[in-house]
Amino acid sequence: MSYLSKLISFDNPAFCGYITYSSILVLKMMVMSILTGSQRKKHGVISSPEDAAMLKGKQIIESHPDVDRVRRAHLNDLENIPIFFLAGLGYVLTDPNPAIALNLFRMYTLARVAHTFVYAIYVVPQPARGISWGIGYAITGYMAVRTMLHFGRF
Amino acid sequence: MSYLSKLISFDNPAFCGYITYSSILVLKMMVMSILTGSQRKKHGVISSPEDAAMLKGKQIIESHPDVDRVRRAHLNDLENIPIFFLAGLGYVLTDPNPAIALNLFRMYTLARVAHTFVYAIYVVPQPARGISWGIGYAITGYMAVRTMLHFGRF
Amino acid sequence: MSYLSKLISFDNPAFCGYITYSSILVLKMMVMSILTGSQRKKHGVISSPEDAAMLKGKQIIESHPDVDRVRRAHLNDLENIPIFFLAGLGYVLTDPNPAIALNLFRMYTLARVAHTFVYAIYVVPQPARGISWGIGYAITGYMAVRTMLHFGRF
Numbered sequence A, B, C: 001m002s003y004l005s006k007l008i009s010f011d012n013p014a015f016c017g018y019i020t021y022s023s024i025l026v027l028k029m030m031v032m033s034i035l036t037g038s039q040r041k042k043h044g045v046i047s048s049p050e051d052a053a054m055l056k057g058k059q060i061i062e063s064h065p066d067v068d069r070v071r072r073a074h075l076n077d078l079e080n081i082p083i084f085f086l087a088g089l090g091y092v093l094t095d096p097n098p099a100i101a102l103n104l105f106r107m108y109t110l111a112r113v114a115h116t117f118v119y120a121i122y123v124v125p126q127p128a129r130g131i132s133w134g135i136g137y138a139i140t141g142y143m144a145v146r147t148m149l150h151f152g153r154f
Helices: A013-043 A049-055 A065-092 A098-121 A128-151 B013-043 B049-055 B065-092 B098-121 B128-151 C013-043 C049-055 C065-092 C098-121 C128-151
Strands: none
Touching (some): A013 A065, A013 A098, A013 B065, A013 B128, A065 A098, A065 A128, A065 C013, A065 C065, A098 A128, B013 B098, C013 C065, C065 C098, C065 C128
8 A cells, every 4th residue: 555644653753853843933923923013012003093992091003114024034934834734745645764854944043033033033134044045945846856856746 | 664655655544634634725826816816806996007008998006905815815825834834844844633633734724724714804893713723834844843742863 | 344445546547637737836936936046146135134144245126026926826726736735635535437537637737837837937917827727727626616515524
């Protein structure tokens, strides 16, 4: 039998690592909403008129660079992390070397946390953001190409 | 054997509920495109110059609060629902109590539908939107933390 | 036993096709970042002040229609492709006719590539973009409805 479900096992470190680091990335993306909210509150920037009442006594403005920066970092997560979820799952089903797989998941997660940090928390000059983005991009691309070639059912 | 695939079964109510409610959430997100299109048509707001021909005879404007509101609700879905897809799948693989799992999936789906309703269909004063968003956020966070601790392959 | 994991098999063309075409869609979405970067460089549009140093000697502007166009195409991918990942997986687990499933995955992928082409690479008058978007939308909707009815655990 060539069920792939033997790879979807508590005994497969690659699969467990995929689920663990994907959960961490979910939590990391959830932090973006908190960051956005705190920047909105700090600068008095609301997204909708009905939110004005929540910032009463504060001068309401249309936008602020700090809010926009967190929003861009969040959008960059949306562009990159859901495709990693898919590529990472496909990659686990190609039965990769577990140690390599775990290291790729670790590197990807670290790179995305670093990306948010240098983009939206403590701004570091380029190419800090470019490099952290590029590491995640390269890992996702490697996994997607490997998965596509392994399954190859066009 | 510790295959997790025994949980990926038609006999597991938690898995079937996950797939059912995730499909409903896919359809709910698809509705956002219809809402956007109808608001664009109503107010004559186009996203690209080549769309002008489709609204002929109508005054074309750059943007309108009703269009922007639906777009924000859609973006909020993009920020929240794909991470639920991942967290929910991980959670099902932790072998949760099926009744609790089903209730969490039901609550999450109701909360996201309510979020769209109070944000983009019939605007209700805050904290209606904040509460509906927060319920979904808390459920996703609970599932992601539980999954991370259960698999724990760092 | 009614494990669904027998469908998650190297012998199931529907599952292999799902993984193959989803990987292609991941790579297709990754291309959007390259397109955005090249349009930004061409027109001197930066997203963050710290990027100005990377375009030295060039006049920096706030925005450009070509950059905005690629960004809209990318956002449209984010609105449509992650929900296809979920709907497509659910659909494979309904044990569809493999030939039909493969053709739907092929059509979906072609439609999304065409959407990007007519939206952001070589602008074609409407309804080219609307049709390519609509094909992908209809396929996702069909899969989500079929999955919801098949599992039906409300």
